[in-house]
Each structure stands twice: as C-alpha cells, then as structure tokens.
Amino acid sequence: MKILISNDDGIDSEGIWVLAKALKEIGEVFVVAPQTEQSAVGHAITMKIPLRVQKRIINEEFFGYAVSGTPADCVKMGIRNLMDSPPDIVVSGINHGSNTAVNIIYSGTVGAAREAAMMDVPSIAMSITDHNPDSFEYAGKIAQKMCKLVHKHGLPNGTLLNVNVPNLPEDKIKGIKITEMGKSRWDDIYEKRIDPYGNDYYWLTGKLIEEDETLNQDQFAVKQDYVAVSPIHFDLTDHETLNDMQNWDI
Amino acid sequence: MKILISNDDGIDSEGIWVLAKALKEIGEVFVVAPQTEQSAVGHAITMKIPLRVQKRIINEEFFGYAVSGTPADCVKMGIRNLMDSPPDIVVSGINHGSNTAVNIIYSGTVGAAREAAMMDVPSIAMSITDHNPDSFEYAGKIAQKMCKLVHKHGLPNGTLLNVNVPNLPEDKIKGIKITEMGKSRWDDIYEKRIDPYGNDYYWLTGKLIEEDETLNQDQFAVKQDYVAVSPIHFDLTDHETLNDMQNWDI
Numbered sequence: 001m002k003i004l005i006s007n008d009d010g011i012d013s014e015g016i017w018v019l020a021k022a023l024k025e026i027g028e029v030f031v032v033a034p035q036t037e038q039s040a041v042g043h044a045i046t047m048k049i050p051l052r053v054q055k056r057i058i059n060e061e062f063f064g065y066a067v068s069g070t071p072a073d074c075v076k077m078g079i080r081n082l083m084d085s086p087p088d089i090v091v092s093g094i095n096h097g098s099n100t101a102v103n104i105i106y107s108g109t110v111g112a113a114r115e116a117a118m119m120d121v122p123s124i125a126m127s128i129t130d131h132n133p134d135s136f137e138y139a140g141k142i143a144q145k146m147c148k149l150v151h152k153h154g155l156p157n158g159t160l161l162n163v164n165v166p167n168l169p170e171d172k173i174k175g176i177k178i179t180e181m182g183k184s185r186w187d188d189i190y191e192k193r194i195d196p197y198g199n200d201y202y203w204l205t206g207k208l209i210e211e212d213e214t215l216n217q218d219q220f221a222v223k224q225d226y227v228a229v230s231p232i233h234f235d236l237t238d239h240e241t242l243n244d245m246q247n248w249d250i
Numbered sequence: 251m252k253i254l255i256s257n258d259d260g261i262d263s264e265g266i267w268v269l270a271k272a273l274k275e276i277g278e279v280f281v282v283a284p285q286t287e288q289s290a291v292g293h294a295i296t297m298k299i300p301l302r303v304q305k306r307i308i309n310e311e312f313f314g315y316a317v318s319g320t321p322a323d324c325v326k327m328g329i330r331n332l333m334d335s336p337p338d339i340v341v342s343g344i345n346h347g348s349n350t351a352v353n354i355i356y357s358g359t360v361g362a363a364r365e366a367a368m369m370d371v372p373s374i375a376m377s378i379t380d381h382n383p384d385s386f387e388y389a390g391k392i393a394q395k396m397c398k399l400v401h402k403h404g405l406p407n408g409t410l411l412n413v414n415v416p417n418l419p420e421d422k423i424k425g426i427k428i429t430e431m432g433k434s435r436w437d438d439i440y441e442k443r444i445d446p447y448g449n450d451y452y453w454l455t456g457k458l459i460e461e462d463e464t465l466n467q468d469q470f471a472v473k474q475d476y477v478a479v480s481p482i483h484f485d486l487t488d489h490e491t492l493n494d495m496q497n498w499d500i
Contacts, residue, residue, distance in 0.1 A: 042293035042322075043355050050443070050451040072356075077452070081440050102368060105293050105484055106322075118352060118435065153498055159488045176500045180487040185368065190331050193300070201300040202327070229500070231491035234355055237430040238409045241481035248403055250426045250479070 001027030001151055004078050004087035004116070008071045008095065008108025010037045011056060011064055015094035015136060019126065020062055022140030023091060026147060030087065031064030032078035034071060034108075039097075043111040044070045051077065071112035079119055089147055090116035093126030094139050098164050100218040100228065101182035101208075113160045114234055122150050123160040125232075129222050130167035138173065139165040142227055155231070162230045164222045172225060179228040182212035182219035251277030251401055254337035254366070256324045257345065258358025260287045261306060261316045265344035265386060269376065270312055272390030273341060276397060280337065281314030282328035284321060284358075289347075293361040294320045301327065321362035329369055339397055340366035343376030344389050348414050350469040350478065351432035351462065363410045364484055372400050373410040375482075379472050380417035388423065389415040392477055405481070412480045414472045422475060429478040432462035432469035 003023050007016045011033035020029050035054065046069040054066045065082055067074045071092065079086055092112035099107040109125045116123035124146050128139045142165050150161065162181075166173060187209050190202040212220035218228040253273050257266045261283040270279050285304065296319040304316045315332055317324045321342065329336055342362035349357040359375045366373035374396050378389045392415050400411065412431075416423060437459050440452040462470035468478040 037298070040295050040297045041291070042295075042361070044291040044294045045356050045454065047290045047454050048287070050453050051440070052449070052451055073454075076438050076454070077440060080438055081442075081452070102484075104486060105364070105368070106295050111292070114355070118355070149498055149500065153495075156488070156491055159491050178492060178495045178498075178500065180489070180492060181485060188326050188330050190301070190327060192331075199302070201302055202331070203300050204295065204297050204323075204326070229495075231488040231495060232486045233488035233491070234352075234486070235431060236354060236482045236484070236486075238406070238481040238483035239430070241406055241409050241483070242428060242430060245403075245428045245479075245481060248399055248428075250399065250428065 001089065002087045003027045003029050004083065004090045005029055005031045006033050006071055006074045006092050006112040008034065008038045008041065010034050011066045013096065015096055018136040018140050019091060019094045019143055022143050023147060026144050030083055032067060032074045032082055033064060034074055035066040035068050038070050038108045040106045041070050041108040042106050043072050043114060045072050046070060071108040072115040075112045075115040086121060089150060090121050090123040091126060091143060091147065094136055095127035097127065097131045098129040098222060099125060099127040099162060100164050100222060101184035102186065104162060104181055104232065110162055117158050117160040118234060120157045122155045124150060125160060125162045127164050128167055129164060133167045138170045159231050159233045162232045164218055164228045166222050166225050168225060173227060174225045176227040176229060177215050177221040179216050179218040179221050179230045181230055182217035184211045184219040185209055251339065252337045253277045253279050254328050254333065254340045255279055255281045256283050256321055256342050256362040258284065258288045258291065258321045259346055260284050261314055263346065265346055267308065268386040268390050269341060269344050269393055272393050273397060276394050280333055282317060282324045282332055283314060284324055285316040285318050288320050288358045290356045291320050291358040292356050293322050293364060295322050296320060321358040322365040325362045325365040337371060339400060340371050340373040341376060341393060341397065344386055345377035347377065347381045348379040348472060349375060349377040349412060350414050350472060351434035352436065354412060354431055360412055367408050367410040368484060370407045372405045374400060375410060375412045378415050378417055383417045388420045409481050409483045412482045414468055414478045416472050416475050418475060423477060424475045426477040426479060427465050427471040429466050429468040429471050429480045431480055432467035434461045434469040435459055
C-alpha cells in the first residue's frame with residue numbers, strides 16, 4: 001500500500017511523524033506537509049503566489065517534503081508533482097485537536113483528505129481530541145486499522161473517512177462508532193484588546209454548544225469515549241430545498 | 251430588510267460596491283469585507299493571530315468595515331461585533347469569476363455565505379462568470395431578485411443559495427435555472443519555474459474538465475447562458491456510505 005501523508009499542523013508537528021511511523025508498518029509512506037502550521041484554513045488553496053518545496057530529512061528512517069502552502073496544496077502537489085505514481089490512500093493528521101461537527105468545515109486536516117477524495121484517491125482524516133495529547137499511540141493503531149479497512153472495502157469516489165480518537169489510553173476506549181457529522185456549533189466571541197500603541201485588535205474565542213445527544217453523532221461519541229468514524233463527501237447540494245424551490249416563482 | 255454584505259475579492263473590488271448599490275434599493279446595507287483579496291481561501295478562519303478592523307468611507311452614500319482576515323471572519327465579526335442586531339440576510343459577492351461545481355469548495359465567496367448559514371442567517375453567494383466582466387448591471391438585478399425571493403420563501407437553517415450569473419447583457423440571458431453543484435473538476439498542473447537566484451518555484455494552473463451535461467447542473471447552465479441558482483448546505487455526512495459501512499468489520 002502506497003500512502004501519502006499530510007496534515008495541517010505542519011511538517012514539524014508530533015502527530016504527523018507518529019502517523020508516518022505507524023503507517024510504515026503496513027505500507028510505503030510519502031510525507032508532504034505544510035512548512036508552517038495551517039490550522040483552520042479549511043480547504044484553502046494557493047493560487048496568487050507560487051509555492052516552494054523543500055526536502056526535509058527527519059532521521060535515518062524518514063524524510064518528507066515541506067510545502068509553503070495549505071494542506072490541500074500539499075495533497076495536490078504530492079500527487080501531481082512529487083510522487084512517481086498516485087498513492088493508494090491519503091491519510092491526513094494526526095491532528096492535535098478534534099475535528100467533529102462544524103469543526104469539519106474549518107479543518108485543514110479534513111481539507112487535505114477532501115482534496116484527495118476530489119482526486120478520486122480514498123482518504124482518511126485522523127484527529128485526536130486534545131491539543132496536547134498524553135499519547136498518540138492508540139490513534140496510530142486506529143490509523144493502521146482504518147487504512148486496512150479502506151483498502152479492503154474501498155470508498156466511493158469523493159468520500160473520505162473523518163476519524164476522531166479520544167485522548168485516552170486504549171483500555172479506556174469503549175469502542176468504535178460509525179457516526180455522522182454532529183450538530184454542535186460554536187458560540188463565537190471576539191475578545192477586544194488594545195495594543196501598546198492604543199489600537200484595537202480582536203481575538204476569536206468561543207464556546208462549543210453541545211447539540212449532539214446520540215452515539216451516532218461524532219461529537220457525542222468522542223465525549224462518551226468512543227472512536228468516531230464519519231463518512232464525509234463534498235457534494236454540497238441540498239436536494240430537499242432544491243425540490244421545494246420548484247414552487248418558487250423565479 | 252437589513253443586509254450584511256461581504257466578499258472574497260476584498261473591500262476595494264468593484265463587485266462588492268455594485269452589490270451594495272443594488273441592495274441599497276431594497277434594504278439597509280452594512281458592508282464588512284476583507285482588507286485584501288482572499289480568493290480561494292474557502293472557509294478558512296483566523297484563530298492564531300488577532301484581527302484588525304478599519305472603517306472605510308467610500309463616498310457620501312457608502313461606508314464599510316475592512317477586516318484583516320478571511321471572508322468567513324468578516325461575517326462572524328460583522329454579526330457578532332459590528333452590527334447592533336443580526337441581519338435578515340447575508341449576501342457575499344459579487345465575485346469576479348464563477349463559483350460552480352468543485353470551485354464551490356475552494357470559494358471564499360461561498361465560505362462567507364456558508365458562515366452565515368451556520369449562524370442560522372439566510373444567505374446568498376453571488377458570482378459572475380468572468381474575472382473582468384463587461385458589466386455587473388444584470389448581476390446586481392439578480393441579487394435584488396434573489397434577496398426578495400429568500401425574504402419571501404425563507405431558507406432552511408444551514409442552507410444558502412449559490413448564484414452564478416453569465417457575463418452577458420440581460421437580453422442575451424436565456425433564463426434562470428435551479429441547479430445542483432456540478433461534477434466538473436480541475437485537472438491541476440503545477441508549472442515549475444526557476445527564480446533569479448536559481449531556486450525552483452511552482453504556480454498552480456489547470457484546466458476545468460467539463461463533466462456536466464444537463465441544465466440542472468450549475469456549470470452547464472451558465473455555459474448555456476442561464477443564471478444558475480443552487481441550494482447548498484453544510485451537512486457533509488455521506489449517508490449512503492454510512493449505511494454501507496454497517497457491514498464493515500470495525
């Protein structure tokens with residue numbers, strides 16, 4: 001299995017090298033990741049400035065390519081220019097922090113995996129539910145398991161798996177749930193501050209409003225100590241509203 | 251009708267002021283837009299650096315707020331901090347260039363409208379199918395019409411309208427079609443060049459592979475000189491695959 005690995009925390013993050021190490025046990029890994037942290041860039045791509053690519057030797061076992069762009073750029077660049085032939089699968093992560101519910105929309109980790117899906121390459125977005133996890137060990141195991149499952153069963157063109165792993169040791173995990181994107185959402189607050197020169201500036205903060213209540217919703221499942229696996233696609237058409245609109249006098 | 255206007259081409263673009271002028275005829279407009287061009291940033295938001303906001307007087311009739319962030323930041327900031335009460339509708343655009351098929355994924359214009367939909371505010375993304383349109387006049391009229399229709403019929407929470415207007419005079423437009431997000435996609439190419447210092451750099455280019463063949467697909471409809479109106483939502487769950495996965499041995 002030929003595996004392209006990317007992320008949004010950047011090529012120097014811990015999560016991506018845990019992932020590379022775990023997946024090297026089951027296939028040939030190829031790492032292309034952003035040169036700098038790209039959290040919350042969603043599916044941004046770089047068009048108005050050129051990209052730079054730099055080869056990075058990590059240690060005797062691993063090297064990767066650092067791209068001066070976004071997660072989606074890395075996947076495009078990896079598949080189109082850097083790899084000799086397309087990968088069998090793309091895995092993005094392991095993200096430091098969960099990507100459940102509306103966070104999926106903002107997530108660069110999911111953006112990278114979605115770009116792969118748009119290129120008809122099966123893909124998986126991997127996240128752990130803490131920005132400073134105690135251990136990535138179990139998440140690495142889950143990444144292996146998910147790769148094997150996707151390799152065995154396949155995924156429809158355009159669909160990816162979004163996987164969230166609780167920040168817990170393996171013996172505290174209750175199981176794995178197949179889930180949908182939850183309804184939890186952010187109550188955003190912009191905190192206003194004044195800089196040393198007397199000018200206003202604003203920091204985005206906020207509180208997640210938990211609106212999920214069943215184990216088939218990703219955010220609720222991870223809160224209940226389950227791994228959540230959601231199949232995600234990029235067909236955004238709201239077919240129900242499309243039908244309703246036939247009665248509009250357009 | 252209280253209308254929040256944003257875009258991704260930035261507060262100094264022509265399209266946003268054409269839109270403001272057109273919508274001022276039917277309501278009270280409030281403009282919050284990126285300080286700089288933000289094309290193809292998708293649904294990126296700014297979390298790791300603070301935002302700045304600057305009031306801009308355009309002329310005796312119009313002013314707006316320039317935000318040092320992305321289109322989605324502008325909508326959040328407009329609704330949470332800058333407006334006294336939430337708008338009845340958010341309109342994003344008029345984008346210089348079409349946002350059909352997969353372009354919807356990369357689009358900052360759609361990102362702004364989707365952010366509004368995520369905040370339960372009905373919204374419309376408006377684009378014209380040329381980067382240097384001959385005239386925005388007809389697109390301005392369509393924006394008025396769509397606002398009135400959304401105001402009259404409402405939209406389900408979480409759904410927005412993505413509207414693409416051909417770059418043609420009104421008498422050449424064949425009509426308005428209610429459409430779905432098309433299947434056309436990019437064949438990406440990274441053009442490699444060498445800078446004056448001998449280092450490689452890469453420009454993203456590509457060709458749109460037209461895979462749409464019916465008038466109920468946005469990309470085909472605009473090519474056939476129709477205005478395309480697609481209802482778009484942000485529930486990304488692939489329910490069909492979710493059902494199929496019940497047979498996986500997870």
